[in-house]
Amino acid sequence: MDGRIVVGTFRYGGGENGMSELVRLTDVTKVYQGGLTGALNGISVSIEKGEFTAIMGPSGSGKSTMLNLVAGLDRPTSGTIAVGGTDLGKLGEAGLARFRRDHIGFVFQFFYLLPNLTALENILIPAQLMGNVATARAAELLDQLGITDVADRYPARLSGGQQQRVAVARALINNPMLLLADEPTGALDTHTGEQVMELLAGLHRQGQTILLVTHDAKLATRHAARVISVMDGKIVDDARLESPERAPSDVIRVRTEEVSR
Amino acid sequence: MSLKYGVLGLLKGEPLHGYEVKNRFEAMLGGTWDVNIGQIYTTLQRLERDGLVRPAGPRGDRGKQLYELSPEGQKALDQWLAQPDSGPQQLHEDIYVKLLLAARIANGDLQGMLARQKRAYLQRLRDLNRLEERARRDGRLDLARLVRGALLHTEADLKWMDELSSERFGTEGAKTE
Numbered sequence: 001m002d003g004r005i006v007v008g009t010f011r012y013g014g015g016e017n018g019m020s021e022l023v024r025l026t027d028v029t030k031v032y033q034g035g036l037t038g039a040l041n042g043i044s045v046s047i048e049k050g051e052f053t054a055i056m057g058p059s060g061s062g063k064s065t066m067l068n069l070v071a072g073l074d075r076p077t078s079g080t081i082a083v084g085g086t087d088l089g090k091l092g093e094a095g096l097a098r099f100r101r102d103h104i105g106f107v108f109q110f111f112y113l114l115p116n117l118t119a120l121e122n123i124l125i126p127a128q129l130m131g132n133v134a135t136a137r138a139a140e141l142l143d144q145l146g147i148t149d150v151a152d153r154y155p156a157r158l159s160g161g162q163q164q165r166v167a168v169a170r171a172l173i174n175n176p177m178l179l180l181a182d183e184p185t186g187a188l189d190t191h192t193g194e195q196v197m198e199l200l201a202g203l204h205r206q207g208q209t210i211l212l213v214t215h216d217a218k219l220a221t222r223h224a225a226r227v228i229s230v231m232d233g234k235i236v237d238d239a240r241l242e243s244p245e246r247a248p249s250d251v252i253r254v255r256t257e258e259v260s261r
Numbered sequence: 262m263s264l265k266y267g268v269l270g271l272l273k274g275e276p277l278h279g280y281e282v283k284n285r286f287e288a289m290l291g292g293t294w295d296v297n298i299g300q301i302y303t304t305l306q307r308l309e310r311d312g313l314v315r316p317a318g319p320r321g322d323r324g325k326q327l328y329e330l331s332p333e334g335q336k337a338l339d340q341w342l343a344q345p346d347s348g349p350q351q352l353h354e355d356i357y358v359k360l361l362l363a364a365r366i367a368n369g370d371l372q373g374m375l376a377r378q379k380r381a382y383l384q385r386l387r388d389l390n391r392l393e394e395r396a397r398r399d400g401r402l403d404l405a406r407l408v409r410g411a412l413l414h415t416e417a418d419l420k421w422m423d424e425l426s427s428e429r430f431g432t433e434g435a436k437t438e
Contacts, residue, residue, distance in 0.1 A: 058423060058427070217382075217383065217386055217416050217419050218386060218390070218412050218413075218416055221383055221384075221386035221387040221390055222386075222387070222390040222394075227383050229379070231423075231426065231427065232427075236376065236426070237376055237379065237380060239380045239383050239384070241383060241384050241387045242384065242387070243387060243391060245391070246388055246391070246392075247292060248291050248292035248293045248392060249292050249293055249294070249295055250388075251293075251385070251388045251389055251391075251392045251411075252293040252389070252392065252407070252408065252411050253293060253294070253295060254262065254290050254293045254294045254407075255262065255353075256262055256263065256264040256267060256294065256296055256300075257262070257263055257264060
């Protein structure tokens with residue numbers, strides 16, 4: 001087991017193993033005019049509450065498209081997407097925007113912080129859009145993500161890793177039911193990327209459901225117990241990985257040759 | 262890797278008897294190594310025969326013999342360390358041959374084979390990640406580096422599976438003789 005804590009008591013449909021379903025895609029297709037790249041070709045998948053799932057695939061495979069559809073940033077050509085029991089297709093534009101704001105956190109590869117706002121102001125935007133004064137929550141997140149001392153800085157004066165932490169805090173300010181991350185380490189060096197992933201893993205341990213798009217199999221398998229492989233707009237594998245304690249020699253075997261003759 | 266030079270390397274600095282060599286070797290490689298004590302004794306005897314190690318003092322308790330590096334052994338070790346690993350790439354896993362055979366066999370389930378192998382690699386990556394974490398937790402940074410190497414190798418294997426999957430294998434590969 002990976003120490004997962006399932007929070008909340010709502011059940012969104014009949015999940016297996018007593019877990020509750022948070023996201024369901026049913027026969028989802030996405031056709032882009034004039035190009036094949038990123039299209040989806042009949043995807044059905046269900047994500048349980050509390051899962052840390054990685055979506056992997058080559059560029060143009062449709063993995064980011066999948067994430068954008070789940071986020072409500074885009075609409076499918078056909079098929080249905082339900083998040084937290086809400087059929088996104090039944091929401092109008094305003095309803096969809098509200099749903100995103102209230103329930104979805106999104107972290108992007110290039111942070112997308114507003115340059116004219118401080119770190120703290122960036123974090124507070126989604127809450128302000130809801131009409132909330134979330135200063136206590138923001139302070140808690142700043143502390144949790146280790147960026148309290150840079151709260152008043154503008155993005156240009158933050159390192160890449162700090163900017164991504166601010167972006168993660170912004171994504172979490174409204175306590176989203178689902179955190180989506182599209183290549184969150186893609187613009188960071190290896191070490192900083194690992195720190196950001198550790199952060200996501202920590203959130204997952206506290207019960208956060210996370211859907212991560214990445215092409216880094218090392219990072220994906222370190223933190224996500226489920227790896228969905230997408231290729232040419234289709235799910236080609238859905239692997240649930242085990243994490244038992246194995247003897248080192250069952251994982252790596254250094255081979256030695258005896259001295260000859 | 263060569264057991265011979267591994268033993269020479271461990272004897273550099275301090276004389277050891279066979280059982281100590283085995284224990285040091287196992288400790289250094291963090292349990293990722295499988296060798297029996299008999300192989301160590303055989304190796305030591307051959308190294309002694311070739312003049313690369315020599316007995317340090319008389320046999321002790323229960324015939325225990327300490328060995329030390331000879332000047333020739335020191336020289337051989339230095340040369341080995343200075344020489345880059347060259348020569349052919351070692352491919353010792355079955356998948357390499359399985360793939361070639363599957364491409365030859367009519368109705369060979371190549372895509373299925375690739376998918377199953379890919380999943381095995383994903384699980385291996387997860388296991389390696391656990392092992393690396395454990396090594397770091399134990400303060401064994403040298404071992405963590407070894408595991409990191411294995412991680413990157415497995416990542417490359419995984420990429421290879423992806424590349425092959427997207428190649429759309431036909432039967433043309435099987436026709437070449």
